[in-house]
Amino acid sequence: MNVKRFVAPTLEDAAKDIRKQLGKDAVILHVKEVVTGGLFGFFGKKQVQVTAGIDGPSHRNSVSRDGDDKQSPLLKEANRHLQQLGVSNRVLKNLQLTAQMADKQGNARTKEELLMHTFRASLQLQPFVQKRQQTLIVAGPTGVGKTTTIAKLAAKAMFEENKTVSFITFDTYRIAAVEQLKTYAHILDCPIYTAYNESELIDLCGRQTADLVLVDTAGRNYLHEQMPVELVEYIRQSASCDLVVALSLAAKAEDARHMLSRFPKELVNGLILTKLDETASLGTLCELLYSEAIPVACVTTGQNVPEDICWPDKEQLLKWLTGGV
Numbered sequence: 001m002n003v004k005r006f007v008a009p010t011l012e013d014a015a016k017d018i019r020k021q022l023g024k025d026a027v028i029l030h031v032k033e034v035v036t037g038g039l040f041g042f043f044g045k046k047q048v049q050v051t052a053g054i055d056g057p058s059h060r061n062s063v064s065r066d067g068d069d070k071q072s073p074l075l076k077e078a079n080r081h082l083q084q085l086g087v088s089n090r091v092l093k094n095l096q097l098t099a100q101m102a103d104k105q106g107n108a109r110t111k112e113e114l115l116m117h118t119f120r121a122s123l124q125l126q127p128f129v130q131k132r133q134q135t136l137i138v139a140g141p142t143g144v145g146k147t148t149t150i151a152k153l154a155a156k157a158m159f160e161e162n163k164t165v166s167f168i169t170f171d172t173y174r175i176a177a178v179e180q181l182k183t184y185a186h187i188l189d190c191p192i193y194t195a196y197n198e199s200e201l202i203d204l205c206g207r208q209t210a211d212l213v214l215v216d217t218a219g220r221n222y223l224h225e226q227m228p229v230e231l232v233e234y235i236r237q238s239a240s241c242d243l244v245v246a247l248s249l250a251a252k253a254e255d256a257r258h259m260l261s262r263f264p265k266e267l268v269n270g271l272i273l274t275k276l277d278e279t280a281s282l283g284t285l286c287e288l289l290y291s292e293a294i295p296v297a298c299v300t301t302g303q304n305v306p307e308d309i310c311w312p313d314k315e316q317l318l319k320w321l322t323g324g325v
């Protein structure tokens, strides 16, 4: 057996090194916390030390089987949960390796605790940053719930945070789309403006004085289309203008991740994750949080405006992923 020792800041970092060097069939033999650097045992950095191994090619099949047989009942249960998420193979393998390490560490007594350690080590959970004055351009694929969510966000800002809100619609592809937002603007009694091209949109954004400006854009197939360059440049240069990408949690995990990868990463201030009520599996949530350190701005849970929306914190997201409510 080829055995190697890895030292890394987190379980997940160790998992990446192990997979890179030993491949997907690596077996975790031992995990412990170590302190490296510092003086006379002080000011050192806490790290994890993982011993992992893999058998030579001729034994690989039998090792895999043995590895499975040697899994603790807790790890088997956790792996079953991870498999059912429906994440891409790459993400699944990394999660399983991290779960293996968390199990070896021995801090988990239940499947939920083991999954919690695994997700905590693997996912990039950042808080969504709200600015005092903010323009949010909401973009994303067709029909995910952009316009509906904008109405929900506006209602919250107005009634719970006492903010002033204005709408800009940049969705002039469909006449009904402008009318849809106009209806919400009318009910909420806030101003609405229509932009027919990028320069009009930029001009309108620059002239708003409301605390929160919500820009509704036309749903596009971002797998084949890019955001207009002029708009990307404006968002890049404007301190208060942010891009928020709306994606459906009911979409296939890999498609959602691919869609997100089409937006300039450094400009995406947050994710709007919609249709939690339309899926029984949170694979898409897991895939997105695994791949990108983009904060979740909100999650929508149904068609009712403004009720069906929530603002889950890091712990809530972790709880959902481990199967809790």
Ligand SMILES: Nc1nc2c(ncn2[C@@H]2O[C@H](COP(=O)(O)OP(=O)(O)OP(=O)(O)O)[C@@H](O)[C@H]2O)c(=O)[nH]1
Binding pocket: 141, 142, 143, 144, 145, 146, 147, 148, 149, 171, 177, 217, 218, 219, 220, 274, 275, 276, 277, 278, 300, 301, 302, 303, 308
């Ligand atoms: N089940 C469910 N339906 C939702 C949710 N959010 C929005 N919808 C519904 O999804 C459909 C499309 O919503 P829109 O807000 O028009 O979606 P959109 O992204 O603006 O669509 P386009 O502008 O055409 O790209 C509507 O029937 C909404 O009621 C949600 O969280 N759960």
Ligand SMILES: [Mg+2]
Binding pocket: 146, 147, 148, 171, 177, 216, 217, 218, 219
């Ligand atoms: Mg719309």
